[in-house]
Amino acid sequence: MVFDYSDNVLTAFIDGEIDHHTATAIREAIDERILKDKPCVLRLDYGGVTFMDSSGIGLIMGRYKLITSCSGKIEVTNIPRNMAKVVKLSGVEKLGRITIKEN
Amino acid sequence: MKAINTMKLEIESRSVNESFARVAVAAFVSQLDPTIEELGDIKTAVSEAVTNSIVHGYKEMKGKIYITVFIYENAQIRIKIRDKGCGIENIEEAMQPLFTTMGGERAGLGFAVMQSFTDRVKVISTVGKGTTVTLEKKINGRF
Numbered sequence: 001m002v003f004d005y006s007d008n009v010l011t012a013f014i015d016g017e018i019d020h021h022t023a024t025a026i027r028e029a030i031d032e033r034i035l036k037d038k039p040c041v042l043r044l045d046y047g048g049v050t051f052m053d054s055s056g057i058g059l060i061m062g063r064y065k066l067i068t069s070c071s072g073k074i075e076v077t078n079i080p081r082n083m084a085k086v087v088k089l090s091g092v093e094k095l096g097r098i099t100i101k102e103n
Numbered sequence: 104m105k106a107i108n109t110m111k112l113e114i115e116s117r118s119v120n121e122s123f124a125r126v127a128v129a130a131f132v133s134q135l136d137p138t139i140e141e142l143g144d145i146k147t148a149v150s151e152a153v154t155n156s157i158v159h160g161y162k163e164m165k166g167k168i169y170i171t172v173f174i175y176e177n178a179q180i181r182i183k184i185r186d187k188g189c190g191i192e193n194i195e196e197a198m199q200p201l202f203t204t205m206g207g208e209r210a211g212l213g214f215a216v217m218q219s220f221t222d223r224v225k226v227i228s229t230v231g232k233g234t235t236v237t238l239e240k241k242i243n244g245r246f
């Protein structure tokens with residue numbers, strides 16, 4: 001996974017499919033970086049996600065818990081339009097700045 | 104009602120099979136010329152049910168998952184996902200949005216997703232015997 005860390009913002013560029021199987025490796029990679037960089041903002045960039053089920057929401061909720069416990073905030077950006085449905089249903093929009101990809 | 108076409112699939116309860124299961128079901132349903140959105144809905148709902156069998160039904164232990172897809176007249180489809188896992192004690196409670204018996208990484212949204220992405224979700228479960236989830240959806244397609 002590609003990361004960018006600048007101005008206290010850690011961005012994780014997630015691509016491919018997020019399901020229960022793939023979520024484990026994605027989660028471990030992100031959590032390792034959170035603990036190393038201790039960012040003020042964790043930004044999950046979902047721009048390259050081609051499929052997600054509720055595991056993609058669980059990933060956001062789990063990272064929200066971790067980053068909040070480190071006094072940081074969560075953002076999720078570039079969620080592809082066809083995945084907005086799962087996001088809307090979940091109510092994760094309450095957790096931070098969650099934005100759908102414009103196109 | 105008699106199905107005009109059917110497909111049966113038996114897979115091991117390994118998480119690597121989650122993507123195979125949803126893609127295989129979507130490939131079979133493709134004969135009805137669904138829209139991209141309808142296919143996405145089916146993939147997502149199937150992914151939820153299969154993941155539940157793996158994560159909750161078999162608790163990540165070895166078991167078999169049986170998937171049957173029926174196609175009826177008028178492009179009506181029915182997808183059955185069955186496991187011989189631990190079963191669900193209180194189905195009504197389990198289907199509540201955000202209810203989960205496994206906090207942490209699980210959102211408790213699987214059944215809510217299945218319900219909003221298909222027309223009907225039926226759950227039959229016996230503790231100690233297993234669970235069958237039936238998803239029904241009408242494919243309106245591109246025409």
Ligand SMILES: Nc1ncnc2c1ncn2[C@@H]1O[C@H](COP(=O)(O)OP(=O)(O)OP(=O)(O)O)[C@@H](O)[C@H]1O
Binds near residue numbers: 155156159189
């Ligand atoms: N096949 C199954 N066998 C046994 N228990 C199940 C099964 N499917 C669902 N459950 C129970 O129903 C609960 C709710 O399922 P649901 O899919 O809605 O949420 P979840 O799996 O906990 O979280 P998420 O799907 O968001 O990752 C589960 O926590 C589990 O207790």
Ligand SMILES: [Mg+2]
Binds near residue numbers: 155
């Ligand atoms: Mg689930």
